[in-house]
Amino acid sequence: MDPHLLRTFVAVARLGSFSAAASELGYTQSAVSQQIAALEHDLGATLLLRRPVRPTDAGARLLEHAGPILLRLGAARADVARLSGPPSASVALQVTPLAALDAPALAAAGRSMPRVALTVGVAARDEVAAAVATGAADLGLLDGVTAPSDPLPLPDAGPLTTRTVAEEPVVVALAAGHPLAGRRSVRLADLADARWLDAPAVATPLPQLRALARAEGFRPGLTYSGSDRATLLALVAAGAGLALLPASVVAEVPAVGVAEPRLVHRTELVHGSLTAAARAFVAAWGH
Template structure:
């Protein structure tokens, strides 16, 4: 590898035609320029200049290196400019992996706030449910992963991942609007023991089974889908009821369904996960900052 200072000095010697002129242009002493050129010749492995009378000329190796020196300096300047821009949050790219309900609620507002504060940062969106999303983060396929967990779910989080709490999301029951229990302000879970159920992703299904067991029954799971629109359609047709987070109710659009809080009160916890060393990356830290702000606004949904 070549020392960038030596390359810059070499370029100035070639431009001005002498060590002394290069020293004046760079603010160095002539011996300092001489020493730098000797060091560069050691790195190159060949003489770059030969003296001709009182002057000097480039050797064949010097002429070859001169053709590359300008390109080397331009590339280094461009790299420095890009690093400065990253440090000042003018640019950057972050890969964010989110589960569907977060992708429909937390993520859009986060990206809008990020664009207003740091328009040069770009975010690539990926979608996956936990724990697959955490495995993708550990493999380096994303920079931030949004995931959730339930009180009865015990899982191991790899040590290299930092867990950042965002919010707690109350569980609700999605009912047909004409359902008798839809008139209640809240619904007790054991009152739904005789219903057919629509289960979600494996983690959500496991929680449904856990909560139902706590309430003293085994749910009749008739359908399984993690598509929130499909869940709404199935519930609207009276084909079952569903346990959903309150966050999903914020984008509930079907007129024939309604959501009611469940009793006893249960909340899922939503976290952002990031590799520990990525916390020092300015663009990643900026996305996390906006995620925290949006989550704080949505707490209590």
């Protein structure tokens, strides 16, 4: 399967338009149509309906495979480039919104390497892992909730090295007038019927809550698509829903500990093959 054809198919399916995909990819519309036809001929299946443009059942199944395949190809290219390319004088760090970032240590490491240009960006969990895998970032700080003995889930993007940077308890953040306010702890499964904030970029995603609690429910009371911590806590305080968060970030609102299951909020440093500059920066940063 030609990865160039696969990328074109993903673009058409995502945009719902041959012309929009052509504009995004820098092809003519005719070239995009020919590439989709070539991919369909190769696989022996119709992948896209044309009016309106949408995936067939076969196309939808291919889309499930396409993301990991393209991510893995990008990761392989980036890994080879890091090992064989020219020396870099820059380090790019991507951080998730609730990752435990030791800003003073980061600043000190930057000052100790004045000839290295350091860039720090904030992105969602999946985006940070993909950026590191594909070489868009040298390093990532990735946070998440997991059992104490389990690793944080990462996309299948080839060999990535992870190292625990920080770990702390998790709590359920809630409004002052909530019936659970004042309780010391609660079983997560007992909150399956409560209203939750659906804020996957900054709080524990609802599908993960169901998996952790081994219970259905966890209905969204409000969806917040941003990643600002203050906004999330303001919504919790206003009674828009509950949120599972690291204990260190909920000083402004009441919170209840989680008695069962045993969970921790962990921050991990994630990287692939390191450039010389990134390796020196990690050493200076103390990670």
